[in-house]
Amino acid sequence: xxxxxxxxxxxxxxxxxxxxxxxxxxxxxxxxxxxxxxxxxxxxxxxxxxxxxxxxxxxxxxxxxxxxxxxxxxxxxxxxxxxxxxxxxxxxxxxxxxxxxxxxxxxxxxxxxxxxxxxxxxxxxxxxxxxxxxxxxxxxxxxxxxxxxxxxxxxxxxxxxxxxxxxxxxxxxxxxxxxxxxxxxxxxxxxxxxxxxxxxxxxxxxxxxxxxxxxxxxxxxxxxxxxxxxxxxxxxxxxxxxxxxxxxxxxxxxxxxxxxxxxxxxxxxxxxxxxxxxxxxxxxxxxxxxxxxxxxxxxxxxxxx
Amino acid sequence: xxxxxxxxxxxxxxxxxxxxxxxxxxxxxxxxxxxxxxxxxxxxxxxxxxxxxxxxxxxxxxxxxxxxxxxxxxxxxxxxxxxxxxxxxxxxxxxxxxxxxxxxxxxxxxxxxxxxxxxxxxxxxxxxxxxxxxxxxxxxxxxxxxxxxxxxxxxxxxxxxxxxxxxxxxxxxxxxxxxxxxxxxxxxxxxxxxxxxxxxxxxxxxxxxxxxxxxxxxxxxxxxxxxxxxxxxxxxxxxxxxxxxxxxxxxxxxxxxxxxxxxxxxxxxxxxxxxxxxxxxxxxxxxxxxxxxxxxxxxxxxxxxxxxxxxxxxxxxxxxxxxxxxxxxxxxxxxxxx
Numbered sequence: 001x002x003x004x005x006x007x008x009x010x011x012x013x014x015x016x017x018x019x020x021x022x023x024x025x026x027x028x029x030x031x032x033x034x035x036x037x038x039x040x041x042x043x044x045x046x047x048x049x050x051x052x053x054x055x056x057x058x059x060x061x062x063x064x065x066x067x068x069x070x071x072x073x074x075x076x077x078x079x080x081x082x083x084x085x086x087x088x089x090x091x092x093x094x095x096x097x098x099x100x101x102x103x104x105x106x107x108x109x110x111x112x113x114x115x116x117x118x119x120x121x122x123x124x125x126x127x128x129x130x131x132x133x134x135x136x137x138x139x140x141x142x143x144x145x146x147x148x149x150x151x152x153x154x155x156x157x158x159x160x161x162x163x164x165x166x167x168x169x170x171x172x173x174x175x176x177x178x179x180x181x182x183x184x185x186x187x188x189x190x191x192x193x194x195x196x197x198x199x200x201x202x203x204x205x206x207x208x209x210x211x212x213x214x215x216x217x218x219x220x221x222x223x224x225x226x227x228x229x230x231x232x233x234x235x236x237x238x239x240x241x242x243x244x245x246x247x248x249x250x251x252x253x254x255x256x257x258x259x260x261x262x263x264x265x266x267x268x269x270x271x272x273x274x275x276x277x278x279x280x281x282x283x284x285x286x287x288x289x290x291x292x293x294x295x296x297x298x299x300x301x302x303x304x305x
Numbered sequence: 306x307x308x309x310x311x312x313x314x315x316x317x318x319x320x321x322x323x324x325x326x327x328x329x330x331x332x333x334x335x336x337x338x339x340x341x342x343x344x345x346x347x348x349x350x351x352x353x354x355x356x357x358x359x360x361x362x363x364x365x366x367x368x369x370x371x372x373x374x375x376x377x378x379x380x381x382x383x384x385x386x387x388x389x390x391x392x393x394x395x396x397x398x399x400x401x402x403x404x405x406x407x408x409x410x411x412x413x414x415x416x417x418x419x420x421x422x423x424x425x426x427x428x429x430x431x432x433x434x435x436x437x438x439x440x441x442x443x444x445x446x447x448x449x450x451x452x453x454x455x456x457x458x459x460x461x462x463x464x465x466x467x468x469x470x471x472x473x474x475x476x477x478x479x480x481x482x483x484x485x486x487x488x489x490x491x492x493x494x495x496x497x498x499x500x501x502x503x504x505x506x507x508x509x510x511x512x513x514x515x516x517x518x519x520x521x522x523x524x525x526x527x528x529x530x531x532x533x534x535x536x537x538x539x540x541x542x543x544x545x546x547x548x549x550x551x552x553x554x555x556x557x558x559x560x561x562x563x564x565x566x567x568x569x570x571x572x573x574x575x576x577x578x579x580x581x582x583x584x585x586x587x588x589x590x591x592x593x594x595x596x597x598x599x600x601x602x603x604x605x606x607x608x609x610x611x612x613x614x615x616x617x618x619x620x621x622x623x624x625x626x627x628x629x630x631x632x633x634x635x636x637x638x639x640x641x642x643x
Contacts, residue, residue, distance in 0.1 A: 138520020239434035
């Protein structure tokens with residue numbers, strides 16, 4: 001069942017590769033680094049080489065002299081989509097390129113150094129987080145948030161950067177600091193003025209996957225409470241992409257028993273007849289990875305030492 | 306209290322003056338003939354009582370308001386409706402009500418629009434599938450056969466910022482669905498905003514800035530300065546018509562955590578600044594004290610002055626509902642009703 005679902009998903013991906021070697025978010029749309037990177041990771045496990053070579057060439061065309069990678073060849077700046085390129089380079093054995101991009105990522109600045117002590121103190125009072133902790137922003141030089149921090153952590157560990165690296169340890173600190181106190185994560189504002197902001201399944205799944213990639217223990221309160229929130233949220237309306245990231249996040253932690261949610265079965269049921277998920281190539285690639293082998297993105301619980 | 310107000314007024318004046326240097330008033334890309342009230346007929350804005358979201362109520366208000374406000378000719382054209390879907394809560398009216406957008410789609414089809422598209426790029430919740438479903442837009446799009454576009458993940462293209470002195474956003478990446486539109490209709494929610502004071506048609510255009518380039522919550526716009534970013538985006542992407550959903554708005558700690566406030570009106574017109582100034586007055590806010598509205602006035606995106614606005618429909622005094630303002634924004638309050 002799962003094997004057939006993955007085969008059909010990969011067929012959908014192959015059918016919608018653009019002439020430039022990349023993929024857009026949807027069939028026929030312009031190639032971008034994030035969907036291209038994930039499609040390449042999904043295809044890599046299938047022993048794909050022809051599509052992979054063209055896809056890698058597309059990613060290389062997006063590189064800047066600084067070592068960064070933009071969202072597409074025309075983008076003059078570095079982008080958060082570098083995480084997907086790192087994963088693709090790593091999955092396809094282009095380890096030198098993965099390492100160079102990882103180095104750029106490790107040097108990427110967020111806004112933590114731009115805040116004055118007064119601003120850090122004011123943010124702590126109003127929003128209850130520590131703006132001095134370094135994480136990763138969506139665009140260089142701006143504020144770090146939960147989701148790009150988690151995405152970069154996943155890709156860096158996959159590319160061989162040790163979770164003991166100071167930058168990754170700081171990423172873990174940021175994720176733990178930004179959690180919603182009643183459990184889970186939103187985009188990165190746990191509190192505002194006098195009210196707690198709500199967590200969301202997508203942000204929580206990403207944060208848990210990021211922490212899981214960095215080997216953060218299930219025994220820690222942030223993880224336990226995050227898993228509890230996610231288990232509850234998965235009982236309600238959850239999007240395709242949140243289900244996929246939830247499947248990935250849960251694979252990081254050794255949970256058993258009847259209360260363990262099963263987003264993967266629910267995800268598989270969303271596949272359309274032609275093999276895609278929501279007619280979205282990024283989501284299809286992510287679903288294919290989760291349905292076949294989440295260990296291609298994160299250290300799964302069964303494989304932990 | 307008055308000291309605080311004076312300080313704020315002085316700050317707004319200083320900001321407007323600074324705008325002249327960061328955002329020259331003389332650049333032509335920003336100006337449209339219809340936005341220049343001097344020596345021309347006043348900018349028409351309609352203030353329509355609208356007690357609820359029933360289709361009949363909305364249809365009448367939209368038809369009356371459209372006819373009274375020199376609307377754009379949409380016949381055969383591709384019209385993009387940009388609602389505000391900042392987030393979703395079952396308890397708080399954060400988003401533009403989908404029933405209003407449904408009535409607007411039917412109205413636009415009725416006046417001959419060639420194609421109508423609904424498009425939004427939510428600012429911080431990346432889960433657009435979930436947001437579109439929860440807010441009723443997914444269902445609306447399916448029922449009416451209208452494309453529903455996630456602007457955060459649309460194809461994008463860099464265009465030159467209309468502000469020739471722009472720094473952080475010299476080239477502004479924008480979605481193709483927006484760039485290829487013949488007519489953009491901003492359909493905002495009448496809300497307070499913890500950083501900007503109030504959020505209406507002009508601020509609503511932050512949602513056209515694509516997340517794939519600028520991230521969530523589009524933090525580049527904040528680091529660039531919210532008033533300047535609002536003006537740069539609106540000078541570059543010109544809205545041809547604006548509708549503000551004030552049937553039920555949000556007061557207090559908006560735009561997400563505020564509380565529902567019924568104002569029972571729609572505010573409509575073809576000049577966003579004039580519409581926003583009128584909507585601000587409905588909220589009991591002096592628009593001249595709102596940083597980004599003052600800056601928009603300085604760069605001639607239209608006018609916020611009462612004397613430049615031809616108001617039709619309800620009388621302002623009859624619908625004014627002094628919204629509770631966010632902390633730190635009490636100086637925006639207009640003079641009390643006479």
